[in-house]
Amino acid sequence: MESVPMIEVRDLTKRYPGRTAVDGLTFSVARGEIVGFLGPNGAGKSTTMRILASYLPATSGTARVAGFDVFHQTDEVRRRIGYMPEHNPLHLDMRVREYLKFRARLKGLGWRRSRERVDTVIEQCSLRDVERRIIGQLSKGYRQRVGLADALVHEPDLIILDEPTIGLDPHQIRAVRALIKSLAENHTVLLSTHILSEVEMVCTRVLILNQGRIIAADTAHNLERHLQLDGQVIAEIAAPANDLRETFRDLPEIERLDIQPIDGAFMRVALTPKNGHDLRPIVFEQVRTRGWTLRELTRDRHSLEDIFVHLTKGRKEDQ
Amino acid sequence: MSVFLTLVRRELGGTFKSLTGYIVIAVVLLLAGICLVDMITKLNGGVTEAPVTQMFYQSYFFWIILLPITPVITMRSFAAEKASGTYEALMTTPVGDWQVVLAKFAGALVFYLLAWLPLLGVLFVLRQVTHQPEYLEPRATAGAFLGLTLIGSLYLSMGCLASALTRSQIIAAVLSFLMGVALWVISLRPNAADPAQGALGRAFDHMSLMRHMEDFARGVIDSRHLVFYVTSTVFFLFLTTRVVESRRWQ
Numbered sequence: 001m002e003s004v005p006m007i008e009v010r011d012l013t014k015r016y017p018g019r020t021a022v023d024g025l026t027f028s029v030a031r032g033e034i035v036g037f038l039g040p041n042g043a044g045k046s047t048t049m050r051i052l053a054s055y056l057p058a059t060s061g062t063a064r065v066a067g068f069d070v071f072h073q074t075d076e077v078r079r080r081i082g083y084m085p086e087h088n089p090l091h092l093d094m095r096v097r098e099y100l101k102f103r104a105r106l107k108g109l110g111w112r113r114s115r116e117r118v119d120t121v122i123e124q125c126s127l128r129d130v131e132r133r134i135i136g137q138l139s140k141g142y143r144q145r146v147g148l149a150d151a152l153v154h155e156p157d158l159i160i161l162d163e164p165t166i167g168l169d170p171h172q173i174r175a176v177r178a179l180i181k182s183l184a185e186n187h188t189v190l191l192s193t194h195i196l197s198e199v200e201m202v203c204t205r206v207l208i209l210n211q212g213r214i215i216a217a218d219t220a221h222n223l224e225r226h227l228q229l230d231g232q233v234i235a236e237i238a239a240p241a242n243d244l245r246e247t248f249r250d251l252p253e254i255e256r257l258d259i260q261p262i263d264g265a266f267m268r269v270a271l272t273p274k275n276g277h278d279l280r281p282i283v284f285e286q287v288r289t290r291g292w293t294l295r296e297l298t299r300d301r302h303s304l305e306d307i308f309v310h311l312t313k314g315r316k317e318d319q
Numbered sequence: 320m321s322v323f324l325t326l327v328r329r330e331l332g333g334t335f336k337s338l339t340g341y342i343v344i345a346v347v348l349l350l351a352g353i354c355l356v357d358m359i360t361k362l363n364g365g366v367t368e369a370p371v372t373q374m375f376y377q378s379y380f381f382w383i384i385l386l387p388i389t390p391v392i393t394m395r396s397f398a399a400e401k402a403s404g405t406y407e408a409l410m411t412t413p414v415g416d417w418q419v420v421l422a423k424f425a426g427a428l429v430f431y432l433l434a435w436l437p438l439l440g441v442l443f444v445l446r447q448v449t450h451q452p453e454y455l456e457p458r459a460t461a462g463a464f465l466g467l468t469l470i471g472s473l474y475l476s477m478g479c480l481a482s483a484l485t486r487s488q489i490i491a492a493v494l495s496f497l498m499g500v501a502l503w504v505i506s507l508r509p510n511a512a513d514p515a516q517g518a519l520g521r522a523f524d525h526m527s528l529m530r531h532m533e534d535f536a537r538g539v540i541d542s543r544h545l546v547f548y549v550t551s552t553v554f555f556l557f558l559t560t561r562v563v564e565s566r567r568w569q
Contacts, residue, residue, distance in 0.1 A: 053411045057567050071567075078413040085411070089404030091329075093336040105325040106412045150408075 004067040006031045006158050006188040007052065012061035014047050014212075021047040023212035024061070029205075031157075034184050036199030037192035038308070039209035045192040046086050048209075049162050052190070053083040066157055079108065082151030082187075086162040088144055092136030096127055096146055099135060100153055107154040114153075121149040125179060141172030148179060152187075159183060161191040165198060177202050196308060208311060215311050232272050232300040233279040238265040238293040247286055253277045266295065322414055323422050330426025333395065343388050344434050351437040354380040355444060362449060371445055371455055372463040373536040375438075381467075381532070385474060386499050392431055393478025394492040396423040397563075401486035416563045420479065424556055427475045428468075435467060458538035466535025469548035470528060474499050476555035483562040503528065 007029040014022040022044040029035050037045045050056040051063055054070040054077050062069065068076040091099055097118060104114035122131055125145040130138055135146060144164065151159050164180065165173045180202055183189055193199060199206045200220045208216040208223075216223055237244065241259050244267055248257050256272040273279050280297055287294045334340040358374055375381060400406040409419065446455040474495075481495035482488075506528040524530070531544045 050407075055407055055411050055566070075413045078411060081411070083408075083411045085404060085407045087404055089406075089408050091333070091405055092403075093333060102325060102329055103408075103412070106322060106409070106414055108322065108413055111321075 005029060006033070006066060007190065008062075008064040008067075009048075009052075010062050012048065012051065012063055013059050014044070014051060014056070015059045020212055022051070022058075025212070025214060027207055027214060027217060029188060029190060031188050032184065033205055034180070034189040034191070034203045035205045035207060036203035037190065037207055037209055038194065038196065038199050039192075040194060042211075043209040044212040045209055046162055047212075049083070049160050049190070049192060050085075053081055053085075053160055054078060055083075079154075080157045082154065082156035082159045084147045084151045084159075084161045084164060087166075088147035088164075090135050090143060090146060090150075093134065095132055095134055096138070096142075097122065097131040099146065100149055103150045104153045109154055117153050117155070121152050124152065124182075125149040126175075139172075141168055141175065144168060144172065144176055145179070148176070152183070155186075157188060159187050159189045161189065163192055163194075165193065165195065173198075208308060210311070232270060233283060234296070234298050234300065235269045235271070235283050235287075235294060236262065236266050236296040237269055237287060238295070239267060239290070241267055243290070244269055247290070251282065253279060253282060265293075323418055323425075326414070326419065326422030327426045327429070330396070330423055331429060334392070334426065334430050337395065339391055339395065340430065343391055343430075347384055347388060347434045348437050350380060350384050351441050354378065354438075355441045358441075358445060359448065362445075371442060372459045373533070375442075376463070376466075376532045376536045382503060385470065386496065386503060388434065389431065389471065389474035389478050389499060390481070390492040390495040392427050392434075393423075393475055393482050393495060394488040395482070396427060396479055397482040398486055398488045398491040402488070410563075410566070417560050420483075420556055420560045420563055424476060424479050424559075427479065428472060431471045431475060432468065435464075435471075438467075439464075456538065459536060462535045462538040462540060465540065466532055466544075469535075469545070469552075470532070472552045473502075473548050473555070476552045476559070477502075480555050480559045480562065483559045502526070506530070 005028040007027075009028065010026050012022055012025040013020070021042075025044070025048060037048070039045050047056065051058050052065060052070060054074045057071055064070065065077045066080050068080070070077050091102075094102065100118045100121065101114055104117055105111075109117060122128055125148055127142070127145055127149060130142055135143060138146070148161070148164065151161065161180070165176050168176060177198065180189060180191065184204075191202070204219065206216070206218065206220050206223065207214050241261065244259055245257065248254055248269065248271060253273055254271050255274045258270040260268045260270075262268045269283075271279050271283065278299070280299055283297060284294070286292075354375065357378060357380070358371060361374065362371075397406065400409060410416075442455055442460060477498045478491070478495035481498065482491040484494065485491050505523050505526055525543070525547065531541075531547070534541050534544060
């Protein structure tokens with residue numbers, strides 16, 4: 001069993017009348033990974049997740065969860081996944097504990113086992129304070145945790161979370177992210193988001209989707225490096241603009257130079273490197289030898305946002 | 320089985336936590352009360368031949384209660400869950416489609432029977448007031464409640480189908496109300512077993528709910544009626560299951 005990937009998707013396509021939501025998707029997820037689906041709205045994230053949760057059929061292609069086909073072996077698949085749908089639907093008239101117990105029973109846990117597991121997930125998701133409250137009266141952050149607790153309650157191998165942090169305030173987002181990260185020890189997690197910093201923080205691997213296709217798949221770090229986007233350095237130096245220009249213009253590592261006055265004697269120097277060189281030591285060396293004053297030196301880390309814009313722009317130009 | 324019971328409990332819990340559940344109970348109570356007054360008035364007018372259960376069925380109160388409450392009871396079952404999205408959460412657990420359909424139907428049926436309980440009270444009061452126990456023959460009463468259950472099952476299964484077809488509770492209620500009224504109107508035809516009628520006329524005659532009710536209220540349990548209600552209920556529940564499955568058709 002160990003050798004079977006947790007998720008294996010091949011040429012998965014889902015067509016709705018007049019629209020292709022998922023277009024020939026192929027990817028696999030190994031056990032223990034936290035994989036992020038990243039993409040704009042309508043990229044096919046939710047549809048793919050619904051197919052994996054065997055809620056919707058695919059038009060063509062195959063998808064397997066833990067070696068079981070999501071269409072033909074529905075029950076086996078459903079037993080192994082904890083799925084939190086988009087918008088996290090809950091029975092708002094139920095109490096937290098009652099709801100989790102109900103869900104545990106639906107997922108086939110016995111009476112005693114479901115009580116144990118509900119206790120565990122209530123602890124795990126910090127719901128102890130609200131376990132007797134009615135879900136409809138809880139804040140969004142708590143509701144989200146109830147949804148997560150539901151996804152966890154039957155100890156699934158794979159947890160699928162569709163936009164788990166949408167609509168939360170920053171505090172709640174941090175709490176939910178920490179919770180998801182803590183799941184990685186025992187579960188495989190597939191989550192979707194359109195918040196780029198989220199995958200960067202939480203996921204071991206990113207799949208970037210656009211218009212139903214994977215346009216990039218790698219770790220966030222590798223994506224950055226691979227695309228050679230990194231490296232613009234910003235320095236704020238107190239020196240005459242001409243001196244600065246003369247100094248940096250002739251350095252072989254520098255591709256482009258831009259100098260703008262900011263306040264007082266300080267200039268904002270933006271330097272773009274050739275071939276991904278790190279320019280910070282070079283700048284510092286120059287400042288030191290010439291006796292200038294340096295008050296800030298930063299390198300723009302290209303975020304996934306840039307990668308994303310870069311990739312999707314490239315696609316549009318192709319078409 | 321335990322999953323099924325969990326689902327039924329949830330259905331009932333949902334009904335009792337919703338306002339509609341209490342409105343249904345209140346309406347049935349009110350109408351049963353009016354019905355009681357009506358029957359007492361009639362009994363004051365002189366001795367009647369028929370047992371009171373039959374009087375009750377003939378008084379149209381049964382239909383006034385049945386036709387509107389069954390759509391209201393079933394309109395939530397699928398439509399509300401679809402609208403709120405919990406349907407997706409439900410259908411991605413390892414629960415069979417038929418299990419969900421049966422549980423929703425059973426939940427509706429149990430609630431329906433609970434809503435009818437005041438009628439038993441009405442009959443009991445009538446018996447106390449009239450001091451004439453022959454008005455309330457146990458066999459006729461049992462028959463009447465059996466008829467009420469069977470007709471209710473048919474109407475509730477139609478309601479489940481309507482609810483599975485849409486995500487709007489209003490549309491579900493209107494649809495099942497229309498189906499219910501259509502079936503009732505068929506029953507209203509002058510029920511002469513006229514040999515001049517064609518096969519269709521005879522078929523309609525067999526479907527006449529009024530005829531069935533008359534028998535039930537007299538305490539006569541005709542196997543033809545039983546077969547009619549059981550098969551038609553199963554048929555509508557089967558259709559509902561197909562609708563639920565249709566999500567996975569390509």
